[in-house]
Amino acid sequence: MSQKHMTETLAVVRSISGDGLAVCEQGVRGICGSCSDRTASCPEDNSDTSKKPVIFSVPNSLNAKVGDVARIGVPESSVMVSAVIAYLVPLLGLLAGALAAELIFQNDLAGIAGAFAGLTLGFCLAVFLSRIFVKTIWAPRMVGILPAVPGCKSDVKS
Numbered sequence: 001m002s003q004k005h006m007t008e009t010l011a012v013v014r015s016i017s018g019d020g021l022a023v024c025e026q027g028v029r030g031i032c033g034s035c036s037d038r039t040a041s042c043p044e045d046n047s048d049t050s051k052k053p054v055i056f057s058v059p060n061s062l063n064a065k066v067g068d069v070a071r072i073g074v075p076e077s078s079v080m081v082s083a084v085i086a087y088l089v090p091l092l093g094l095l096a097g098a099l100a101a102e103l104i105f106q107n108d109l110a111g112i113a114g115a116f117a118g119l120t121l122g123f124c125l126a127v128f129l130s131r132i133f134v135k136t137i138w139a140p141r142m143v144g145i146l147p148a149v150p151g152c153k154s155d156v157k158s
Helices: 077-105 108-133
Strands: 006-016 021-026 054-059 069-075 141-145
Touching: 021 069, 054 141, 069 077, 077 108
Parallel strands: none
Antiparallel strands: 006 021, 006 069, 021 054, 069 141
8 A cells, every 4th residue: 555645643662572563652752752851853743742642553564673763654545434434334324224114114203213223233333344444444554764863862762
C-alpha cells in the first residue's frame, strides 16, 4: 500500500518483542520523555501533553531499536471507512429493521421493535467489521525512523 496518504504521528520505541513487534509510546513530553529541557532540536510532538501516553504495538518493519523515534502511520482512507462503519451501518440496520417489521406486521409498534432490533444488529455488525479491519487496513505501521538528534542533551532514550 502506498505511504503517501497516511495520517502520521511520532512515537518512541520502548521495547522490541520476540515476534517482531515494536512496543511504542506516543504522547510523551519531549518525544523521548527523558528530559524536561526541550530544545529547538527536539522533534516536535503534536500530541496533547495533558493526556496519558498511549502505548501500542506495531510491526517492526524498519528494524527500529529501543529509544528510536518512529513515524507511525495509518492510511487516511481508514478514517472514512471507520466513520461509515461506526455511523452508517447501525443507521442502515435501524431503517431496514423498521421497514421490514412494518411491512411484515403492518403495525407501528412492530416497526419500532424492528427498528431497535435492526439497530442492535447494525451495532453488532459494526463491531464485527471493526475487529476485522483493526487487524488489516486500520493497523498502524511504521513508515519511518527519525535520525538521532545532535542537540539532544539526553544520554538515555528509554
